Amino acid sequence: MPTIKEVSELAGVSLATVSRVMNGSDRVRAETKARVKAAMEELGYTPNSAAQSLAGNRSNTLGMVVSWLDGPFYGPVMSGVEEELRRHNRHVIIGAGHGDIDQEREVINYLRARKVDGLILLTEGLHEEDLLALSKELPIYLINQHFEKLEDRNMWLDNEYGGYAATRYLIEQGHEQIVCAAGQKYKQDARERVAGYKRAMKEAGLTYSAKHICHTVFDLQGGLTAMRSFDEERLDFTAVFAGSDEMAIGALEWARAKGLSVPKDLSVIGFDNQLMAQYVSPKLTTIDFPAFDMAKACARSAIQEIYHKQKASGLKFTPSLVIRDSVAPPPSR
Amino acid sequence: MPTIKEVSELAGVSLATVSRVMNGSDRVRAETKARVKAAMEELGYTPNSAAQSLAGNRSNTLGMVVSWLDGPFYGPVMSGVEEELRRHNRHVIIGAGHGDIDQEREVINYLRARKVDGLILLTEGLHEEDLLALSKELPIYLINQHFEKLEDRNMWLDNEYGGYAATRYLIEQGHEQIVCAAGQKYKQDARERVAGYKRAMKEAGLTYSAKHICHTVFDLQGGLTAMRSFDEERLDFTAVFAGSDEMAIGALEWARAKGLSVPKDLSVIGFDNQLMAQYVSPKLTTIDFPAFDMAKACARSAIQEIYHKQKASGLKFTPSLVIRDSVAPPPSR
DNA sequence: TTGTATGCGTTATCAG
DNA sequence: CTGATAACGCATACAA
Numbered sequence: 001m002p003t004i005k006e007v008s009e010l011a012g013v014s015l016a017t018v019s020r021v022m023n024g025s026d027r028v029r030a031e032t033k034a035r036v037k038a039a040m041e042e043l044g045y046t047p048n049s050a051a052q053s054l055a056g057n058r059s060n061t062l063g064m065v066v067s068w069l070d071g072p073f074y075g076p077v078m079s080g081v082e083e084e085l086r087r088h089n090r091h092v093i094i095g096a097g098h099g100d101i102d103q104e105r106e107v108i109n110y111l112r113a114r115k116v117d118g119l120i121l122l123t124e125g126l127h128e129e130d131l132l133a134l135s136k137e138l139p140i141y142l143i144n145q146h147f148e149k150l151e152d153r154n155m156w157l158d159n160e161y162g163g164y165a166a167t168r169y170l171i172e173q174g175h176e177q178i179v180c181a182a183g184q185k186y187k188q189d190a191r192e193r194v195a196g197y198k199r200a201m202k203e204a205g206l207t208y209s210a211k212h213i214c215h216t217v218f219d220l221q222g223g224l225t226a227m228r229s230f231d232e233e234r235l236d237f238t239a240v241f242a243g244s245d246e247m248a249i250g251a252l253e254w255a256r257a258k259g260l261s262v263p264k265d266l267s268v269i270g271f272d273n274q275l276m277a278q279y280v281s282p283k284l285t286t287i288d289f290p291a292f293d294m295a296k297a298c299a300r301s302a303i304q305e306i307y308h309k310q311k312a313s314g315l316k317f318t319p320s321l322v323i324r325d326s327v328a329p330p331p332s333r
Numbered sequence: 334m335p336t337i338k339e340v341s342e343l344a345g346v347s348l349a350t351v352s353r354v355m356n357g358s359d360r361v362r363a364e365t366k367a368r369v370k371a372a373m374e375e376l377g378y379t380p381n382s383a384a385q386s387l388a389g390n391r392s393n394t395l396g397m398v399v400s401w402l403d404g405p406f407y408g409p410v411m412s413g414v415e416e417e418l419r420r421h422n423r424h425v426i427i428g429a430g431h432g433d434i435d436q437e438r439e440v441i442n443y444l445r446a447r448k449v450d451g452l453i454l455l456t457e458g459l460h461e462e463d464l465l466a467l468s469k470e471l472p473i474y475l476i477n478q479h480f481e482k483l484e485d486r487n488m489w490l491d492n493e494y495g496g497y498a499a500t501r502y503l504i505e506q507g508h509e510q511i512v513c514a515a516g517q518k519y520k521q522d523a524r525e526r527v528a529g530y531k532r533a534m535k536e537a538g539l540t541y542s543a544k545h546i547c548h549t550v551f552d553l554q555g556g557l558t559a560m561r562s563f564d565e566e567r568l569d570f571t572a573v574f575a576g577s578d579e580m581a582i583g584a585l586e587w588a589r590a591k592g593l594s595v596p597k598d599l600s601v602i603g604f605d606n607q608l609m610a611q612y613v614s615p616k617l618t619t620i621d622f623p624a625f626d627m628a629k630a631c632a633r634s635a636i637q638e639i640y641h642k643q644k645a646s647g648l649k650f651t652p653s654l655v656i657r658d659s660v661a662p663p664p665s666r
Numbered sequence: 667t668t669g670t671a672t673g674c675g676t677t678a679t680c681a682g
Numbered sequence: 683c684t685g686a687t688a689a690c691g692c693a694t695a696c697a698a
Contacts (some may be wrong), residue, residue, distance in 0.1 A: 046446040048387070048448070049392075049447060049448070050383045050384075050386035050387040050392060050448070051383075051387050053383035053386075054381070054383040054384050054387050059382075059383060068408075068412070069408050069409075069411045069412035069415060070408025070409045070411070070412045070608075070625075071408065072405065072408075072608065074408070075401075075402050075403025075404065075405075075407070075408060076402075076403045078402045078403070078427075079401070079402035079403045079429060082402060082427065082428070082429065083429070086428070086443060091426050091447070092426075093424050093425075093426075094411075094415065094427065095415070095419065096412060096415065096416070110419065113379040114382060114424070115381070115382070115383070220611075220612065246612075249612050252614070253614060256614055275403075275405065275609070276608070276609045276612050278553075279553065279579075279582050279609050279612070279613060280612060280613055280614070281585070281586060281589055281613070281614065292403075
């Protein structure tokens with residue numbers, strides 16, 4: 001493995017000069033730079049990242065904390081971050097918090113010990129105080145969590161608009177009685193999606209009661225629970241807006257058990273556009289969550305700020321409707 | 334951030350001694366060791382991994398190459414590896430090959446430049462020559478790829494047995510006419526699963542022709558294609574063994590389109606026990622692929638060999654049957 | 667614009 | 683069993 005020393009000898013310059021051309025060519029003559037680059041090329045030089053980290057007092061590594069490594073949602077996010085960082089010759093250490101706040105903290109400590117230069121967080125447990133304290137120590141970037149005090153290190157989805165778009169689509173199809181199966185009430189995104197539902201309903205002059213909105217959990221079981229609740233309340237409805245695809249699949253299951261055909265008797269729209277949305281029957285109409293793009297943008301922004309001293313800026317992403325087979329006009333009476 | 338220097342001063346010993354107690358206490362007096370440990374504790378010392386890498390000429394990092402970061406299959410694998418490595422204070426850099434052999438090679442080069450101490454591979458493109466050449470350079474560990482020349486760095490699934498168990502279960506339910514929707518013929522695991530099917534059929538004295546086995550692709554579309562082929566061949570069958578859950582879901586879709594009810598009219602068994610197997614309707618009876626455990630075992634073995642000079646040893650994993658709702662006795666005639 | 671010298675925090679090789 | 687001390691490969695003041 002060649003080192004800068006060998007490169008410098010071949011190029012007939014000093015170590016320092018080689019180092020300079022590596023780190024964004026401060027002020028070195030173009031000709032010298034070319035000679036050095038040629039030498040690097042010839043030797044097949046690759047920098048030793050450990051030495052860089054040690055001397056430069058930074059690890060060229062970002063830490064990333066997700067709740068699960070194996071959830072359908074996190075794959076695209078990790079993928080986006082990894083891809084972007086590798087393009088910039090940096091890398092990422094990923095840790096899983098397993099949905100537990102203590103484990104999340106532990107992972108963060110681990111990453112700190114690894115001296116990561118920044119942190120990308122896609123978590124649920126950490127609250128504002130935690131985040132604020134952390135951010136005093138090193139730059140942290142938030143995916144899917146809108147936190148005003150960290151505004152320019154935020155990549156967030158306009159969940160409200162997503163909920164609006166979903167509901168709006170149902171309304172356009174002719175539905176007037178629409179229920180909303182929502183996720184955990186303490187979750188920001190769950191609440192925002194519900195807000196979108198409400199806005200669309202009001203805007204269309206449709207009515208809903210508190211019973212039309214059922215906060216349960218963002219999973220299949222939660223979807224079932226919500227549907228049962230609507231049923232027990234004897235509500236009339238022709239369509240359901242589910243806060244997540246998994247909940248929507250729960251709704252499909254409920255409908256099947258009830259002998260209702262989707263979308264003929266009941267329309268269902270989900271949220272997230274997870275992989276499995278395409279695998280169920282009927283294929284789920286849903287709202288796309290651009291996780292991959294958000295992750296990429298986040299990584300790019302982090303790199304710019306941390307390594308190139310440019311100001312970071314947050315970005316709001318707008319989700320889009322994905323039309324498949326689970327929504328149709330309501331049954332005519 | 335405290336360094337060993339500060340620790341050594343507090344403990345009243347030399348740098349070298351501190352270093353010794355860190356690295357598995359070669360020969361240092363118990364009392365000294367205790368003093369040093371106390372000092373480390375008191376200062377909250379954590380080793381600087383960059384310095385360790387530089388001085389020790391190793392990165393304490395393993396590279397891992399998977400085909401996709403976002404496939405349902407890879408999550409549990411990454412999860413297992415990450416968890417095990419972190420427990421041992423090592424880490425992993427994950428790269429994705431995107432199912433393309435050139436990209437896989439590129440990722441491997443990237444990881445080599447990062448000076449990983451070993452490589453965990455869960456790939457498809459690389460062939461034996463590649464692997465053999467690579468393994469001359471650094472230790473490589475294979476998940477889900479049985480390669481005799483690297484026998485003790487192999488974690489592999491007994492796919493043949495899995496295919497046998499799946500088919501056997503169908504037979505026990507009373508099926509006699511069973512077709513097999515298999516994955517890509519060039520894939521080792523696809524072929525092995527088929528071999529298991531054949532063994533079970535023969536053992537039970539049941540017959541099958543070449544037409545009963547259809548090699549397509551390990552995905553939903555492949556499942557559809559295979560089913561159509563059986564249909565066009567006008568085969569009689571009451572059950573299908575699909576080489577993957579995705580193919581099985583394709584079979585479900587085909588049955589639905591045909592107006593067949595699963596499992597009443599047709600039984601379907603899958604393979605892999607991916608997350609989505611629980612989300613489709615009917616819930617898929619399938620063969621569990623213990624990806625998480627395999628990954629953990631692989632990481633453990635790698636750590637033992639690379640960092641503790643113990644001989645690695647491969648492991649064969651036996652898949653198990655997961656009974657859900659997609660298999661029933663054949664319709665009585 | 668370029669070169670020299672020093673230090674980053676460890677490990678490893680020697681002596682003692 | 684323990685202590686000096688020289689690497690490890692690079693970044694960065696400081697000098698030239």
